[in-house]
Amino acid sequence: MISRLLRKNTSPARIAGFLLSNFIGLAIIVGGLQFYEDASSLFTSDDSFVKSDFLVVNKRVTSADTWQKGATSFTPEETSELRSQPWVRDVGEFSSADYRVMASVDQGGRGMSTLLFFESIPDGFVDAGGGAWSFREGEETVPLIISKDYLTLYNFGFANSAGLPQMSESIMSGIPLRLTLTSEDGSRRKVMQGRVVGYSNRLNTILVPRSFMEWSNRELGSGKASLPSRLIVDVSSPGDVAIKDYLEAHNLEVAGDKRGSSASYLLKVIVGIVLAVGIVITLLSFFILLLSMSLLMEKNRDKLHSLLMLGCPVKDVAAPYIRIVVVASGVAWLCAVACGEALRASYIRPLEGLGAESGGWWLGPAVGLLLTVVMTVVNVASVRRKVVASFR
Amino acid sequence: MLPRVFVAESIPFSDVWKSTLSLRKGNLYLIEAASGGGKSSLCSYIYGARTDYEGRLLFDGEDAAGIKIDRWQLLRRESLAYLPQELSLFPELTAMQNIELKNSLTGFAEKGRIEEWLHILGIDSRRDYPVGRMSVGQQQRVGLIRAICQPFDFILLDEPVSHLDEENNRKAARMIVEEATRQGAAIISTSVGNPLLMEGEVIKLKL
Numbered sequence: 001m002i003s004r005l006l007r008k009n010t011s012p013a014r015i016a017g018f019l020l021s022n023f024i025g026l027a028i029i030v031g032g033l034q035f036y037e038d039a040s041s042l043f044t045s046d047d048s049f050v051k052s053d054f055l056v057v058n059k060r061v062t063s064a065d066t067w068q069k070g071a072t073s074f075t076p077e078e079t080s081e082l083r084s085q086p087w088v089r090d091v092g093e094f095s096s097a098d099y100r101v102m103a104s105v106d107q108g109g110r111g112m113s114t115l116l117f118f119e120s121i122p123d124g125f126v127d128a129g130g131g132a133w134s135f136r137e138g139e140e141t142v143p144l145i146i147s148k149d150y151l152t153l154y155n156f157g158f159a160n161s162a163g164l165p166q167m168s169e170s171i172m173s174g175i176p177l178r179l180t181l182t183s184e185d186g187s188r189r190k191v192m193q194g195r196v197v198g199y200s201n202r203l204n205t206i207l208v209p210r211s212f213m214e215w216s217n218r219e220l221g222s223g224k225a226s227l228p229s230r231l232i233v234d235v236s237s238p239g240d241v242a243i244k245d246y247l248e249a250h251n252l253e254v255a256g257d258k259r260g261s262s263a264s265y266l267l268k269v270i271v272g273i274v275l276a277v278g279i280v281i282t283l284l285s286f287f288i289l290l291l292s293m294s295l296l297m298e299k300n301r302d303k304l305h306s307l308l309m310l311g312c313p314v315k316d317v318a319a320p321y322i323r324i325v326v327v328a329s330g331v332a333w334l335c336a337v338a339c340g341e342a343l344r345a346s347y348i349r350p351l352e353g354l355g356a357e358s359g360g361w362w363l364g365p366a367v368g369l370l371l372t373v374v375m376t377v378v379n380v381a382s383v384r385r386k387v388v389a390s391f392r
Numbered sequence: 393m394l395p396r397v398f399v400a401e402s403i404p405f406s407d408v409w410k411s412t413l414s415l416r417k418g419n420l421y422l423i424e425a426a427s428g429g430g431k432s433s434l435c436s437y438i439y440g441a442r443t444d445y446e447g448r449l450l451f452d453g454e455d456a457a458g459i460k461i462d463r464w465q466l467l468r469r470e471s472l473a474y475l476p477q478e479l480s481l482f483p484e485l486t487a488m489q490n491i492e493l494k495n496s497l498t499g500f501a502e503k504g505r506i507e508e509w510l511h512i513l514g515i516d517s518r519r520d521y522p523v524g525r526m527s528v529g530q531q532q533r534v535g536l537i538r539a540i541c542q543p544f545d546f547i548l549l550d551e552p553v554s555h556l557d558e559e560n561n562r563k564a565a566r567m568i569v570e571e572a573t574r575q576g577a578a579i580i581s582t583s584v585g586n587p588l589l590m591e592g593e594v595i596k597l598k599l
Binding site for chain 2: 001002005008303305306308309310311312313314388391392
């Protein structure tokens with residue numbers, strides 16, 4: 001009977017207005033987050049060794065530099081100038097081997113060998129995990145990270161034409177490489193085992209741990225210190241225009257796949273805009289509900305007062321309004337989740353065709369639910385406050 | 393105790409204002425005053441509906457100013473009954489629905505009892521009429537029945553019979569006194585000239 005009395009003056013149009021706007025806002029948030037979860041793997045999942053925030057920078061090679069050794073090296077002044085840029089978190093130098101490397105593989109009785117080169121970067125920039133990325137003096141095996149492009153080059157360029165078997169990443173990692181390291185003058189020589197522990201899309205090199213590089217250069221190098229020709233830079237936001245401007249002004253270029261990081265940045269920006277729009281609409285819908293409940297309760301103020309005068313418990317008087325708030329918000333959330341799922345069903349196949357791994361399905365609905373719960377709690381508190389206000 | 397509006401005024405002698413008054417269970421009180429004397433204010437103060445007074449109001453020594461809303465609601469269901477002058481009935485509900493709304497909160501009176509009260513006051517034929525279409529006298533009788541659908545220690549009746557003839561006044565008085573006596577409760581009734589005609593020892597107070 002109480003709820004029949006108090007529901008009088010309820011405006012279905014206002015509730016429907018709230019439902020619709022809250023649904024649209026939440027659907028945008030749920031759909032946007034879901035899309036981000038699903039699409040971000042396109043840009044981020046391919047390199048576990050080097051984070052997308054790291055840029056590999058080198059000087060542009062011009063024809064004038066061809067015979068001029070050291071022209072593309074970074075002097076300590078240039079390095080520290082780069083380090084002082086506001087968007088730089090850390091700078092690491094590439095150091096290269098000061099000796100010759102010959103790698104050979106014994107594959108089903110057919111030997112194969114090639115000249116190689118090694119580079120290393122500070123270990124802090126490599127995230128191989130599990131202690132695989134380390135070398136101690138006296139060890140016979142050297143861990144390597146090679147560019148994914150090299151494997152592709154071998155599989156599709158070389159193996160086909162030379163009649164050699166194609167190799168997957170895991171098979172390649174299982175094959176022991178015989179590394180013969182020879183000093184420049186040929187007087188010193190070491191033979192070691194190499195093992196590929198990872199592949200990178202972002203580093204166009206053959207990477208060894210820094211500790212190995214220091215040790216081997218000491219043992220086999222000529223002792224001449226050489227300046228680094230490539231730098232690895234940890235930047236705070238890869239899409240920053242300031243980075244592009246700086247690199248252009250200093251005639252530098254970024255190696256590796258920079259398209260991925262700027263696309264991922266773009267995706268973040270777009271999803272951010274979409275989410276902001278969704279949040280604004282959701283907030284507006286929240287105020288619609290807040291105001292229409294206030295208006296409804298204002299219209300029924302005499303009744304609220306009379307019910308309290310009869311001794312009705314506050315919670316009983318508030319209950320009909322709280323029910324409207326909870327049911328309307330819950331329905332809007334459910335509809336938004338259903339809409340998000342429908343949206344996902346429509347894009348997930350083409351997206352997977354592009355090579356995306358579908359992400360978790362729960363983030364969108366969970367964030368939507370969190371927003372809904374917060375808004376409902378505020379609304380319920382406001383309803384209760386309004387009831388108490390009509391006590392006297 | 394004194395309503396704040398009277399603070400700056402000089403008021404005539406009163407048994408209530410600017411004095412200490414003790415109201416006890418089991419007594420019948422008739423509070424008489426001229427219009428504007430503060431009868432409704434007094435009822436509202438005791439019922440917790442208003443607090444614009446100077447002085448103190450104590451329930452068994454407990455200051456009413458410290459009572460929180462949920463406690464007031466409990467007191468209103470279990471200890472204090474009140475028929476306000478404006479009745480505060482819901483006009484869109486029938487007489488019976490108005491009474492049942494209160495009774496459903498307290499679970500106090502059985503259906504037969506309510507029917508009997510309607511019969512005593514002569515409005516049983518109007519039980520299913522929307523209250524809004526009833527005369528003020530009939531509404532007052534509905535309000536009286538609704539007021540006694542609960543356990544109480546005090547029942548506050550603000551000009552409860554202002555629109556009733558003498559015969560109905562007596563019937564109503566008898567019904568209320570009977571219920572109050574049964575519960576060992578006190579009746580506090582106000583009037584500006586048409587008092588509830590209670591039989592028994594009535595303590596008259598001038599406001």
